[in-house]
Amino acid sequence: MEPVHRSPPEVRLRAATAGGVLRRLSASVRAVRLGRLGRHGLARQIAEPLLRVDGSRPRILVLALLATALATDARDRRSALLEEAVGVAHASRSYSAFTTLPDDLRAEAAAHLRRQRVMPLAAGFATLTARERIVVEHAAAGASVPEIAAALGVSQNTVKSQLRSAYRKLGVSTRAELVRLHRRLRPE
Structure with a gap:
């Protein structure tokens, strides 16, 4: 069972984006887990600020994109987030984050990867x-x-x-x- 958060949302957000790589990685993994559990609002609160961290590590960025995609109801936005996650993962050769996705989203991400197989090196x-x-x-x-x-x-x-x-x-x-x-x- 998921532990209950006791701190206010703004404290959690500040903690997720401040600090080192391990803190941001932990926050992105947590956001994916919350998205899989159906706690979309909290997953977005944690993941979306991680998308704005300049120079974020590709693994963290991919996880944050996937968490946001999981927590998004709009199909077009979800598809765009998955496509961006696939692009970053492909460029950094880091695909392990996709194992955290449910089967339907993993299949959609695989379709994006097939389309980007000869991704522009830019x-x-x-x-x-x-x-x-x-x-x-x-x-x-x-x-x-x-x-x-x-x-x-x-x-x-x-x-x-x-x-x-x-x-x-x-x-x-x-x-x-x-x-x-x-x-x-x-x-x-």
Whole structure:
């Protein structure tokens, strides 16, 4: 049985969006669970603020999108949320959240995935954090890791970490692939 919340909704919302990744991940999982239990209002209260967290991790964003889709009665909105969740999951290669969906929504998400099988790679750029985008821009312009670190005022290890994350999200494994992809897509 689901525990009863004792704190007011605004405190729960602030707690869900504030703090670290683990708190947001926990909140997104809770929102999905509440949506599956039919507590749609509370699921939306928890999930919708997570959709507005800038640079949110793809796994958290996918779960928040799925929770909002579960808690939405409007079929068009639900379909749009599922399509967005599929796009983010596909770009980040993170599909495990879809196992939490009821069969009917899982089938609809699978249909969206089939339609997006050859998804435009530009969607991968949408999953990058603001800092990762800046690092990718510098790298695509030919700057070395030390040059990027100096320009951004961060350590070289930070730049390397951000590049690794961007490579994973964009599905590339070398600097040359990154440059080719960037030239081809030119994200706006």
